[in-house]
Amino acid sequence: MEAAPKRRRGEAVGAWLLTLPAVISFTVLLLLPTLAAVAMAFTDFELGVWPPAWIGLENFSELLADRGFRQSFANTVIYVGLVAPVSVGLGLAFALLIEAGTRGRAFFRAVFFLPVVSLTVAMASAWQYLLHPTIGPLNSLLRSLGIAGPAWLSSSDTVLVSLAAIGVWENAGFNMVLFMAGLTAIPRELREAASVDGARSAWSRFRLVTWPLLGPTTLFVVTITLIRSIRVFDTVAVLTRGGPNRASETLLYTMYTEGFTFLRLGYSAAITLVFLAIVLLLMLLQTRVLDKRVHYG
Amino acid sequence: MNAAPASGPHSGPDSGPDSGPNSDPNSDPGSDPDSGGLSVERAQLALGGQPILRDVSLHVAQGEFVALLGPSGCGKTTLMRVIAGIQSADSGRVRIGGRDVTAAHPARRNVAMVFQSYALYPHLTVAQNIAVPLTMTRLNGWQRMPVLGGMMPGSRAARAAIQADVARTAGPLGLSHLLDRKPGQLSGGQRQRVALARAVIRAPGAFLMDEPLSNLDAALRVTTRREIVEVHRRVGAATLYVTHDQSEALTMADRIAVMQAGEILQIATPEVIYRDPVNLDVASFIGSPRINLLEAMAGESGEVRAAGQPTPLRTPARGPVTLAVRPEDWVLDPDGLPARVEHAEFLGDHMLVHLRIAGAPVILRAEAGLRVTVGETLHLGFAPERALLFGADGRRVAAEIREPARA
Ligand SMILES: Nc1ncnc2c1ncn2[C@@H]1O[C@H](COP(=O)(O)OP(=O)(O)O)[C@@H](O)[C@H]1O
Numbered sequence: 093m094e095a096a097p098k099r100r101r102g103e104a105v106g107a108w109l110l111t112l113p114a115v116i117s118f119t120v121l122l123l124l125p126t127l128a129a130v131a132m133a134f135t136d137f138e139l140g141v142w143p144p145a146w147i148g149l150e151n152f153s154e155l156l157a158d159r160g161f162r163q164s165f166a167n168t169v170i171y172v173g174l175v176a177p178v179s180v181g182l183g184l185a186f187a188l189l190i191e192a193g194t195r196g197r198a199f200f201r202a203v204f205f206l207p208v209v210s211l212t213v214a215m216a217s218a219w220q221y222l223l224h225p226t227i228g229p230l231n232s233l234l235r236s237l238g239i240a241g242p243a244w245l246s247s248s249d250t251v252l253v254s255l256a257a258i259g260v261w262e263n264a265g266f267n268m269v270l271f272m273a274g275l276t277a278i279p280r281e282l283r284e285a286a287s288v289d290g291a292r293s294a295w296s297r298f299r300l301v302t303w304p305l306l307g308p309t310t311l312f313v314v315t316i317t318l319i320r321s322i323r324v325f326d327t328v329a330v331l332t333r334g335g336p337n338r339a340s341e342t343l344l345y346t347m348y349t350e351g352f353t354f355l356r357l358g359y360s361a362a363i364t365l366v367f368l369a370i371v372l373l374l375m376l377l378q379t380r381v382l383d384k385r386v387h388y389g
Numbered sequence: 390m391n392a393a394p395a396s397g398p399h400s401g402p403d404s405g406p407d408s409g410p411n412s413d414p415n416s417d418p419g420s421d422p423d424s425g426g427l428s429v430e431r432a433q434l435a436l437g438g439q440p441i442l443r444d445v446s447l448h449v450a451q452g453e454f455v456a457l458l459g460p461s462g463c464g465k466t467t468l469m470r471v472i473a474g475i476q477s478a479d480s481g482r483v484r485i486g487g488r489d490v491t492a493a494h495p496a497r498r499n500v501a502m503v504f505q506s507y508a509l510y511p512h513l514t515v516a517q518n519i520a521v522p523l524t525m526t527r528l529n530g531w532q533r534m535p536v537l538g539g540m541m542p543g544s545r546a547a548r549a550a551i552q553a554d555v556a557r558t559a560g561p562l563g564l565s566h567l568l569d570r571k572p573g574q575l576s577g578g579q580r581q582r583v584a585l586a587r588a589v590i591r592a593p594g595a596f597l598m599d600e601p602l603s604n605l606d607a608a609l610r611v612t613t614r615r616e617i618v619e620v621h622r623r624v625g626a627a628t629l630y631v632t633h634d635q636s637e638a639l640t641m642a643d644r645i646a647v648m649q650a651g652e653i654l655q656i657a658t659p660e661v662i663y664r665d666p667v668n669l670d671v672a673s674f675i676g677s678p679r680i681n682l683l684e685a686m687a688g689e690s691g692e693v694r695a696a697g698q699p700t701p702l703r704t705p706a707r708g709p710v711t712l713a714v715r716p717e718d719w720v721l722d723p724d725g726l727p728a729r730v731e732h733a734e735f736l737g738d739h740m741l742v743h744l745r746i747a748g749a750p751v752i753l754r755a756e757a758g759l760r761v762t763v764g765e766t767l768h769l770g771f772a773p774e775r776a777l778l779f780g781a782d783g784r785r786v787a788a789e790i791r792e793p794a795r796a
């Protein structure tokens with residue numbers, strides 16, 4: 093009669109002991125740094141100025157007034173607005189083409205997946221060469237057609253579009269692989285039933301079966317692509333450094349310059365919080381609002 | 390039955406009183422391919438180097454119900470897929486409603502198919518599932534658009550007509566109260582009926598069903614059999630019904646096509662298939678309990694001896710033959726073959742007695758009142774006009790009655 097509660101307590105202690113390593117590493121590696129960043133965002137912490145003072149929401153009101161930050165925010169929105177739809181669309185198109193094709197599946201899959209496994213920073217120099225205004229192959233090609241190509245990465249008119257193109261190249265292959273996994277989960281019999289039921293064209297079968305059943309995959313791909321493209325940093329840092337004249341500064345790049353060039357860690361932390369809020373909002377949107385509408389019991 | 394002339398062959402692959410008007414067990418009453426219905430001519434198919442269909446020919450007349458019966462993996466589903474056009478055969482032709490559709494897209498063949506897994510669209514409601522064959526043919530691409538479609542000219546009237554047709558089809562199948570559910574919220578039997586409704590909502594030229602009852606429990610299977618036969622009567626299309634369950638084939642079909650290893654062995658009415666099988670495979674596949682097989686020997690003048698004893702049969706064949714007797718065709722006969730009782734099963738209205746004749750296991754289906762004790766020896770004769778003989782190659786050989794039945 094008495095042994096039972098005692099044993100239950102023993103079990104609870106054992107359970108805590110077993111989860112302790114996970115709890116400790118979670119706390120030290122994730123929770124504390126995040127909390128530190130959150131706390132820092134409400135201080136005027138600058139490297140070399142001690143002690144930092146608590147300044148409440150001042151960093152955030154400064155952000156709102158900061159034209160540089162507003163431009164960086166707008167740039168990020170434009171970049172994401174270009175990269176996400178195009179790379180999701182291309183990823184789906186590639187996946188469908190590879191699925192439908194009979195030959196060279198492995199080859200095409202490897203080709204499109206290459207950007208995912210290659211190092212962006214290393215590939216960036218290849219892009220720099222490709223897009224070079226005078227010696228780059230792209231402009232040579234345009235010249236041979238009688239078109240004067242722009243200075244892709246150093247003109248403020250084209251720099252965001254150029255970076256977005258590289259972003260599409262980076263993301264489309266990854267999305268393709270996700271879509272291919274989603275496609276294999278759709279029973280072949282459903283598409284066959286659709287053709288027997290009168291869906292004559294590939295397009296009508298796509299509309300009747302593939303697209304609706306791909307819903308959960310598409311939602312996941314869209315969310316992942318949004319988050320991946322909001323995080324754009326390496327191509328900006330390597331190819332343009334936010335230039336010319338801040339025309340290609342993005343959220344993470346601004347955070348980086350504020351924190352590591354100007355050493356204003358408090359201000360940089362505030363930008364981090366804005367970034368985190370956006371990412372969390374996207375994830376919430378995925379799990380709460382949309383998830384319910386695309387899953388079938 | 391006891392006055393069969395000794396000389397006249399009473400049964401055999403080519404003739405017999407049981408064959409009725411179908412003197413040839415493989416005869417096709419409506420084998421004129423222009424008469425409509427469904428026909429497959431000499432279909433061959435190999436997949437991955439394996440022959441799956443070997444020269445399959447089959448005709449289902451308009452309004453006829455043919456069961457395609459065969460063990461798992463014999464190529465039944467593959468044949469269905471070839472007829473529906475989902476799979477193309479290496480050679481051979483398919484005709485539906487008198488039209489050669491060998492090269493036609495599935496959508497243009499006017500076939501309806503119930504898949505073994507039902508293949509319902511999980512994201513559509515029951516009503517939408519049933520309506521798909523109609524929306525696909527009656528609405529154009531613009532009218533099918535999710536929101537805009539409703540505003541397209543003619544869309545509203547067409548959609549209303551489709552709704553009415555869905556209600557008309559769903560009613561008799563007991564689906565009226567389920568129209569707003571998704572397939573995931575239905576039981577197996579309800580899903581099966583949705584698949585059936587989706588198949589019959591348009592008037593198909595041919596109606597294919599791939600083991601539609603195999604996922605249902607035993608009780609539901611028996612009631613659904615009747616429903617399917619009724620649906621078939623209403624629709625009147627040439628129906629090919631795939632099953633590996635012989636009792637389904639025997640009870641439902643006008644004719645049965647017995648398939649094995651990619652070949653159709655025999656196509657005939659259930660009675661002919663049961664009484665007059667063309668070979669040993671068909672004979673042993675049909676009938677439950679299985680037909681009893683005894684090794685026998687045809688002597689110099691064709692007289693058949695089994696278990697070392699003479700039998701009333703004579704055959705044109707010589708040498709080793711197989712004597713086949715259905716469990717219900719044994720009679721207790723003091724001059725018959727000695728059989729040791731091994732075990733008896735009481736089944737209410739009848740009983741099954743398991744015995745051995747010269748080491749070979751046999752089953753006797755007897756009146757429930759028969760008293761037997763294990764270890765006892767019975768003497769079994771058989772109704773000679775019902776016994777079957779097969780040659781060493783498994784093909785049927787004629788069995789003639791040597792002398793007017795004794796006793
Ligand atoms: N795509 C395929 N490639 C190779 N073999 C196949 C393929 N599809 C089916 N088969 C083989 O064909 C045979 C017949 O299959 P199926 O028609 O499904 O049989 P049933 O429906 O009579 O059970 C099986 O042995 C199966 O393994």
Ligand SMILES: [Mg+2]
Pocket residue numbers: 462465466467505599600
């Ligand atoms: Mg099958």
